Amino acid sequence: MSRMLGYTLTLGTPDAWSDFRFVAIARMTKAERAMLACSALTSLDADTAAMTAAAAIGAAGSPLPPFLGGMDDARSWASWASRNELKAYALAAFEAMTPRDQAAFFHHISNIEVAA
Structure with a gap:
């Protein structure tokens, strides 16, 4: 996994990170992946961490004001x-x-x- 992370960081492309995800699923336990995610999120400022977590889980964010009727x-x-x-x-x-x-x-x- 450490080599895979190095390759992913070197390439830095969305495809490389997608491939990292698949290898992580295959090679790491759920607890290990959770700790990796937690460590990565806590290394960010609060706003970036919240936006990143929301993007990862598919959050919708606050509802917009109704346009027609609601x-x-x-x-x-x-x-x-x-x-x-x-x-x-x-x-x-x-x-x-x-x-x-x-x-x-x-x-x-x-x-x-x-x-x-």
Whole structure:
């Protein structure tokens, strides 16, 4: 792995890093890869580390203001959002609703069949 890292750093291309990823999956344990990722992220400033981690896990970032009506924009954002983002924004939106809207929302989701 150390030689592979050296080759990857020497080439420095996206293809080289992609190849590094495949070799790392084959040759390193999940714990070793996690520690490598953690070490690399903590070597960066906070903003760069957050952007890098978000790119790696496919995070959607903050939702944009609705352009037309909101529901299509919300569904589009939700299709890109990570599980943690979906949970955080869903809870925050629910908590920001009036009690009447919360009750209506609860009634709506109670009538939807959830796939297990």
